[in-house]
Amino acid sequence: MIIPIKPWLELAESSGGVKGFGFERGMVASGLCLAADVERESLIRDGSISWGNNTELGITDRMEFYHEPIMGAEILSYLQPIDGKQIFDGTLGGGGHAEMFLREGAHVIGCDQDGGAIEHAASRLAVYGDQFLPVRGNFSEMDSLLAGIGVDAVDGILLDLGVSSRQLDDISRGFSFRGEAELDMRMDDRATFTAKELVNEWPEAELIRIFRDYGEERRAVRAAKVIVAARQEKPIETTTELVAVVGRAIPKTGPKNPATRVFQAIRIAVNRELEVLETALEESLKVLAPGGVLAVITFHSLEDRMVKQFMHRRSNPFIDRPEWPEPRENPDYAFTQPSRRAISPSEEEIASNPRARSAKLRVAVRV
Numbered sequence: 621m622i623i624p625i626k627p628w629l630e631l632a633e634s635s636g637g638v639k640g641f642g643f644e645r646g647m648v649a650s651g652l653c654l655a656a657d658v659e660r661e662s663l664i665r666d667g668s669i670s671w672g673n674n675t676e677l678g679i680t681d682r683m684e685f686y687h688e689p690i691m692g693a694e695i696l697s698y699l700q701p702i703d704g705k706q707i708f709d710g711t712l713g714g715g716g717h718a719e720m721f722l723r724e725g726a727h728v729i730g731c732d733q734d735g736g737a738i739e740h741a742a743s744r745l746a747v748y749g750d751q752f753l754p755v756r757g758n759f760s761e762m763d764s765l766l767a768g769i770g771v772d773a774v775d776g777i778l779l780d781l782g783v784s785s786r787q788l789d790d791i792s793r794g795f796s797f798r799g800e801a802e803l804d805m806r807m808d809d810r811a812t813f814t815a816k817e818l819v820n821e822w823p824e825a826e827l828i829r830i831f832r833d834y835g836e837e838r839r840a841v842r843a844a845k846v847i848v849a850a851r852q853e854k855p856i857e858t859t860t861e862l863v864a865v866v867g868r869a870i871p872k873t874g875p876k877n878p879a880t881r882v883f884q885a886i887r888i889a890v891n892r893e894l895e896v897l898e899t900a901l902e903e904s905l906k907v908l909a910p911g912g913v914l915a916v917i918t919f920h921s922l923e924d925r926m927v928k929q930f931m932h933r934r935s936n937p938f939i940d941r942p943e944w945p946e947p948r949e950n951p952d953y954a955f956t957q958p959s960r961r962a963i964s965p966s967e968e969e970i971a972s973n974p975r976a977r978s979a980k981l982r983v984a985v986r987v
Contacts, residue, residue, distance in 0.1 A: 689716035690917060690976045691965055695778065698958065698983045699913050701726035705775040708766065708907065710759030710900065713784040715741040721776075722748045729774070730754045731765060733808035737786065758808070760899040763906045773909040779900060782919040783807070783887060785975065795887060797879055800860040805890045815886050819862060820855050824848045834894070834922065835885030842869040843882055884920070897923060901930045905954055908986040914955070915983050924962060924980050931957055931984045955984035 689695070695717060701707050703725030709718045712730035714737070721728045722745065730745070732738050735756060742754045757765045759779060766774065787793050787807065794804035794815060803816040824844050831840035846869040847856065856862050863879045870878035888894060904914050914931075918924040935955045938947040962980040970977050 690979050699776040707776040708774045709778050711780040712741050728752050733758045760896040762903050776913045778915050780917045797863045805887045807891045820851050830885045830889045834888040835881035837881040839870050912986045918980050919978050927982050
């Protein structure tokens with residue numbers, strides 16, 4: 621499937637993504653180097669970083685944003701992003717997966733709700749010119765986002781769920797408890813609802829619900845009660861304050877911070893992650909061309925269960941019930957599955973990238 625060239629080029633040119641890359645763009649397009657390598661060389665030239673003895677000194681935020689794409693080989697194997705295909709990367713992040721697709725020759729529409737991710741990827745992957753188009757938005761709106769750029773259908777969709785490495789590593793975003801920051805946790809800084817409002821304003825019953833359902837925290841009731849008691853004395857405003865409060869309810873019994881599951885639950889609620897995922901899975905049916913591939917990487921059981929149930933329900937051509945004389949056609953049938961089992965990272969990948977440890981990949985092909 622070919623991308624409509626005129627709207628694609630007009631959008632790329634208006635964002636400055638086609639001009640001014642000359643030799644470096646040719647090197648990347650030919651596969652002789654990565655956009656990340658071109659960026660590193662430009663940073664060395666302008667003095668932003670130094671390089672010597674295979675060690676980068678003074679790495680800037682731009683370079684820290686890039687990360688090795690999780691299960692890259694498996695993703696390439698299933699999506700087959702060859703020349704002439706177009707891929708919707710719904711979670712652009714640092715652009716690692718997107719660049720893999722670009723190197724193979726595919727056109728890529730990179731979507732992210734994080735303005736910083738869009739800005740960074742637009743700069744780093746601009747060497748691919750009109751082969752790459754960044755679009756800011758939520759992947760749950762993929763149908764309208766694609767329609768807005770003149771694209772009717774795509775050959776592949778990738779959703780790499782959860783908080784990105786960049787967001788975790790940026791202490792100021794409030795996703796991590798490794799340093800003090802305002803309780804924020806918004807993936808989209810245009811949103812108005814923050815973790816601070818949730819922690820200080822939601823009823824105790826709602827806190828219990830999300831800690832139990834989203835965080836799978838066994839001490840959900842105790843954690844909610846201590847938060848409500850603490851905020852009656854003074855508002856809980858920072859990540860370190862929340863960690864201290866939760867620590868009164870959940871004792872430390874191992875290497876994991878006792879507030880881990882509470883933070884996860886709050887982040888999911890603030891960003892409506894499960895509702896967004898449910899909508900996105902249904903939206904994929906509207907935009908995937910026949911034979912198109914949906915690939916979803918999850919990092920916790922709630923997401924994985926939702927993706928598993930969606931794909932299984934949509935991949936059975938027939939359904940049966942004890943009271944029926946014979947099976948009937950499944951009106952929801954839309955996919956085949958290369959494997960009904962989740963795919964996990966290799967031991968080698970986990971050793972080199974510990975954040976991949978809990979990742980699970982599920983794949984479905986549009987009929």
